[in-house]
Amino acid sequence: MESSLLPNIVAFLGTVDPFDLLREEERHSLAASVDILYLKKSEALPGDQIVGQGLYIVRTGAVEQRHPDGSLRTRLADSDLFGFSQLYRSGECGYSLSAIENTLLYRIPKQVILDLMDNNPGIRNHFSSQESVRLAHSSVPPEGEEAQYLRNVKEVMNRRVPKVKCDTPIREVAQVMTDMHRSSALVFEGSVLAGVVTDRDLTTRVLATGMDTSQPVSEIMTERPRTVHPEAPLAQAIEIMMQHNVRSLPVMEDGEVVGVLTATSLVENSHVQAIYLISQVYRQNSLKDLINLVPRRQAVFEALQAARVDARAIQQMVTLIADAFNKRILQLAEDKFGPAPIPYAWFCAGSQARFEMHLGSDQDNGIILQWEPDAQEATYFKNLANYVCQALDDCGYPLCKGDVMASNDRWRVPLAVWQNYVKQWVAESEAQNLLDITVFLDLRFLYGTEHLVAALKQSLLARVEGHHRFFAIMVANSLRISPPLGLFRKFVLTRDGDNRQVLNIKKQAVNLVVDLARVYALAAGSSATETTHRLRDAANKKVINQVHRQELTEAFQFINLVRFKHQSDVASHGGVQDNLIAPSSLTPFERNHLKDAFRIIARYQEAAQQRFNAAGILR
Template sequence: MPNALLPNITQFLCNIDPFDKLPKELVREVASEIKITYLGKGDTIDPCGEQVGPVDDSQPHIEGESKKHKYLYVIRTGSMEQRQADGVLRARLGSEDLFGFTFLDDNVTSESGYHAVAMENTLLYLIPHATLERIFKTNPEYAEHFASQAQIRLKSALDVVWSNKEKGLFIKKVSDVASGVIAIVDASTSIKDVAHEMRIVKRSSTAVICDDGKLVGIITDRDMTKRVIAEGYDPSAPIKEVMTTAPLTVSPDDLVLHAASLMMQHNVRGLPVVSEGKVVGLLTTSHLVQNHRMQAIFLIEKIKYANSVRSLASFTTERQAIFEALVDGNVAPDIIGRVMSMIMDAYNRRLIQIAIDKLGEPPCKFSWIVAGSHARNEVHMLSDQDNALVLSDDATESDKVYFRHLSQYVANGLAACGYPLCPGKFMAATPKWCQPLSTWKHYYKKWVANPEYERLLNISVFLEIRCVYGEASYAEILRDELHVNIRANREFLGILTRDAINTQPPLGVFNKLVLEKTGENKKTLDIKKYAINLIIDLARIYGLAVECDSSNTEERFTRANERGMLSEDAYKNILNTYQYILMFRQHHQLEALKKGEEPDNHINPDSFGSFERGNLKDAFRIISSLQEAAKVRFAGRM
């Protein structure tokens, strides 16, 4: 390595994972032995480590050196695709990404590995396997960060308690990270003037295009190069002729983790931030610094490219490790639920895609909807499957047979991945819950008009729905149908309230906790039955009363507060209570996992002291108070 380049390369490596975990002197040692390779578009690196394309002539050549030495590859500039031996896409990589961990495993062959193809002119740093091997012999404590198995690398990063700083993207909202400096132009503006606005005025790599104040498109500097310069497009033409239409967007309150997942899923480098229909900022890949802990994103990416149920099931340990790290790091309980929901979303989508690959293209439009905690974005380690299929109204009986096969495959796949089958069979694999849109509309009308016990049980499951695959509009249509029917039968909320207050929080005589006996004859407190479910039921009632489109518990309370149906004191009390109860359960489940036990909802009071006991009593009193308020407000409608 030429001495002139060494400081620059060392600094570059020090800022990316996992080199940021090494002492600087070791990073400098690695940098000094790096080889530099320039790849043209289409050039390939094979699984045995042989690169195609010229190696920098300034590098010393060792006589007799094999072209098939193994390397760890670091992308300095450019982008690459990884493809399996059968051509299936494995991943897309950009600047600061690494690949070749599996190449460091002597058991990986060209048949079992993959190859990487340059998508554009790309500059690579090649780190010899021998260099890393030598360093880890004398410094074995750093070897796990470079292990060939991603699970080992991930676990090594998770075996820590995160500080507030290290929680990084898990606790940040888009508004905390996105730039407020953004080029906003009209659709009729010329390409030349847009380029000037981006380059000179705003110094932004991206511009958003609006028409009459409404976002209609987006353009990046890369788009300008590919669509304008390379194609010889007239720079005086309006920007709307070359823009990307209908761009993906995020809101200021979305998690950065969610935005990053969207970028990866759709292979985009920038997302406009939209609030109340107006563009207020821009989030780009440059905002997502590498040294943040984004294990959930890594797992979601691996799920996205898995090609079998067996492969997906192998990620269960990593999913548990992410949950443990989030709870150990005291990340907010609602964010833990959202992260775990994103992971469950990814499993659902990938299993549906694999099923379609096996069964053939779907015979009609459909929506795979999830319900319960999954729909509320409140997934935890005990969440089971609650889902359904909404088919287009032109679906035939033979179409239904196709979707029953698909739903059975997905249900069994989810079970293999650690998401149990629903005991009540509220799953798309049950014929009753695999129906055309018109049938689902009839269900909702019947349930609201005459909510007998069985129908009330059905609707309590499907009062929260969210589409994770297919026609998202079907879920929106059903939510609107629900609101219309409740408007026509306001007594329904009273019946829901009566059902919700049948179970009282566990406060008994002399203000002592009421306990119950489990199958093992131990006195325990069922935190789900006597606290969490009660809060969810109350949020559902208040949310439906104000026609809140969100199924999330906290967002329902927030909407009710904004509409004046829930006082500020009651709103703050119930939110704090919910967060505390969730945190309490998450830590209980964490302790069980650490002991190698099955997590549950049964809390042994002997495991906590007077501080926890006092807080629980306060929480139960707040729940009871809100139950009484709901009874007064809604019971008169019965």
């Protein structure tokens, strides 16, 4: 190589992911090893110059790869890399490659790239043979005070819990709490958790009233206390405590108490924006006051991004804020219209049910009534639903364009009617039925009588269990959309040959993982709604293996990180939230890792089609 070319190659390598991670002297050494090749338009690069030869970088121009059957594999342009997948092969190349423009290529010899990987963990992870490993190392752990609220309850709960019997005298309970230095005690009737008593109860219900301390603690305990699972995010537990104004939250797993969470002081003293906003939502006494809090949601979103919080945790926190708005509005509605005349459950659906909301998410919800209402009761729930849905819209959660809301008479019916809906959806595969059941397979209790939602979810699982044709139809329907082949210059390279100007990251990527996880979870008999939890349950039930779970989870994480960065950029410029990303706005790092994510999704779409015999089901 002519020495005059070296500075130009060094500068170029400094713009190419992952070689921008190298020190200046390392890039000089790398540049000195580069071979330069030139292809004329339509000229092919022989396979024996790719297999086992090294790593290629497109300096200028463009090339395309085709599978052995002639179908397009991908197109590559300036700064794109190829050849690594063939580095350890021998014999025939896994694809053919030809120039679609006059093209200049840089080739890094095999031994040079192998030595780089040995000496640099960042380079090694980037060129891992597994896309999921490359994606896993594309993120960084969250930092600062925000990060503590993204831990699980089990990481911060108190495992030493005072436990007393219902007939224990109040005086003895107070002594036990003092001896163990705890602010609460759990009260049991036999082996069953019957209640909880706190130091505040001792003050307000005993000392302030002059109550005889020889009385049993059951006289002052809070009966049937709220509980939380040890795997729940800490922020979710704190949200429960704020909503119900409780100071101590028992932690239960498989019917057994494993600890207690006493986070009230943490909430009161916290300046973390997300937790503070949730606490403020529950303190507002009018819809107008709630609307005044809406601008803070964007500030929370930006703070979480600034703290380098991962995508899943951002979604959880944004969803918990939406839950708080929804629940407080329901409380205001009951204040306005009076107590509900019959038991009911308000549930959320869609991204809110999956704990996967973002700044642009709309509302999806419904009401389950315990029994058929009379005319007056029906009017009550109609008024309540209309008020709540409009109030949510006023608070920045837009009305659902598909009218999947409790304000729609169809989605405000007794449990028996909902169960008939399920029967029809599963038995008949018309397009509208597929749409409806897809929406309501993602539902989560939010407010009211919880067992009604549990009963509906159980009906869904029972109906689809072993229903092979239903699974095939669900998979076939989801496969109508495929991830892009890749990103080529300013275009999104699609499988149908249509090079689009923008990437619809929700439709062409996010939803595809959501669909796969939903089907896998149903096949596993899981009632989970969150995508990562569905993948976990499917892996635990051997529907997929742990490698499949990891790959899909990492792809989902990275796709959402790119999505949130786009939405944050749009918000900072005062734009309207959307999911349409111009490829030119992506960094080389994002482009490369999105390609990995697309390949993972495509691979598992094909696997799902084969597993559930979905080929040719829908035409």
